[in-house]
Amino acid sequence: MHNITRVGIAGTGLIGKGIAIEVEKQAELKLSKVLTRRNINTMNDYPFSETLTNSVDAFIESCDLIIECSGDVIYGTEVIDKAIKASIPVITMNAELQVTTGSYFAKRGFITEAEGDQPGCLASLHENVIQMGFKPLVYGNIKGFLKLDPNIEDMKYFSKKNGVRIDMTTSFTDGTKVQVEQALVANGLGAGIAVDGLLAPSSDDLNKTGEELAEEAKRLGYPISEFVLAPKAPPGVFITAEHDSRQKDALRYFKMGEGPYYTILQNYHLCHLEVVKTIKRVISGGGVLLNNGENPRVSVAAIAKRKLQPGEEIEKGIGSFQVRGEAVEMTTNKDHVPIGILVNAVMKREVAEEEMITFDDVELPESLALTAWLEIAGRAPINI
Structure with a gap:
């Protein structure tokens, strides 16, 4: 039994x-x-x-x-x-x-x-390509569209059409969701990001864009987590990687191109x-597929979509028409407020459009999520 x-x-x-x-x-x-x-x-x-x-x-x-x-x-x-x-x-x-x-x-x-979702699919693809001897340089998410500041009428329309909550529809559209996903991939798979907010190149040729991103990863000296805007590409994920040069002829024969960078595409992600x-x-004891790691390097900051006034309330940052999220290096953005804890928050100071929200700018209610973040960021005593 x-x-x-x-x-x-x-x-x-x-x-x-x-x-x-x-x-x-x-x-x-x-x-x-x-x-x-x-x-x-x-x-x-x-x-x-x-x-x-x-x-x-x-x-x-x-x-x-x-x-x-x-x-x-x-x-x-x-x-x-x-x-x-x-x-x-x-x-x-x-x-x-x-x-x-x-x-x-x-x-x-x-x-x-x-x-x-894309992060879990990338983690699974990562395990697969590592076992085949590839060395990943780019963990890529494919996005079909992006509008940093969508209007509420459009979001209501697509929310109803797709049967998805309006805040989720908005976070997919304004890039918050993909920035969150690629921050998780970076932290979980030991990668970094090339720049705050990600490079997000447009692409009509994934192999070519994968090569360009791989060159950037080589220049930086570490693998990078990225997304590409590719309306004609399938809604999946890809990894661009290197391989042992002795396999070059075989990989060419396997229709993987000339190298030295090879893009492996999974052309779907089927959520639940x-x-x-x-x-x-x-x-079965297979262990963690992907999590954010014990010592993350990348977070997702809240960026104002428009001027925010003192006293203004932000009911929920993710999927709002007030802020969007951008993946950022934690060491160089120590005071940023992660968009995930920007809930029932009240602005204390004016913040300009496109400016990052810091802890000095906003009053946040007590929550375990806030306590947890302060510990992660080294802002409170660690009590395990």
């Missing part, structure tokens, strides 16, 4: 519901509890209504493993804290949380990002459909 692993899911949006459907199909998994903040009595459309709970404690008590995909940094941090304290392994599909508080948890227990792979990996 196989052991049945009781799986809990925090989040009932598009991703959370999709994961639940796939988990429920697996013989060795049991969908145990689904944590939601919504009124359960109004959730008649949820396929597994008997699993729903509003109680974090009931959720934690009934699970052997949890998947956090609430899309909320502050709330997700509190849920994960309880799971880690109960020695329950945590899988996330919440890159925003990983780059904000993931390192706090990486020191305290088991936390990994799932395959499915891929999460079961990570669940099975964790259960």
Whole structure:
């Protein structure tokens, strides 16, 4: 008789519901509890209504493993804290949380990002290419469009069309999401970034752009995490890497080009459909696929989209029309406020358009996420 692993899911949006459907199909998994903040009595459309709970404690008590995909940094941090304290392994599909508080948890227990979103897919591709003898220089995310300051009418339209929350639609469009993802990739795979805000070249030839980015990585002396704007390319990920020169003729024969840089493309990422792979990996002792590491080098700063006035409230930075996120080196931006903790914040000073928000500019409410970030950034006593 196989052991049945009781799986809990925090989040009932598009991703959370999709994961639940796939988990429920697996013989060795049991969908145990689904944590939601919504009124359960109004959730008649949820396929597994008997699993729903509003109680974090009931959720934690009934699970052997949890998947956090609430899309909320502050709330997700509190849920994960309880799971880690109960020695329950945590899988996330919440890159925003990983780059904000993931390192706090990486020191305290088991936390990994799932395959499915671009960071997890890049981590999986990384394992694959390393085993084939490649040495990665570029971890690339492919983005089809970018508009740094989209208008609310467009965002409402696409939000409704795609069935995705307006804040998520906005963070995909203004680049915050991809900056977050590539910060996580940099921290988790031991890469860096070429510049604050990333290079983000436009591309109609991934091989050529991959070569150019690889040259930049060689010049810098370390692998880089990047994204390309390539409307005609598939919605996937790529790694540009070097190989042993003795394999050059073979790689040419394998249609990989002349070298010395080779671009390996995965032409899809299927979000929640891929999460079961990570669940099975964790259960079988496969270890962390990707997390933000214990000592991150890259964070995601909040950049003002327009002039912000004293007294102005920022309800939620990620996906707002007030700020967007940019990947930045932590050592040279010590005072930046990570966009993930910019929630129910009040501006104390005027901040100009395109300026980075610092801790002196804003008043932030107390939260575990804030405490965790201050520890990660070395701004508070470490208490493990």
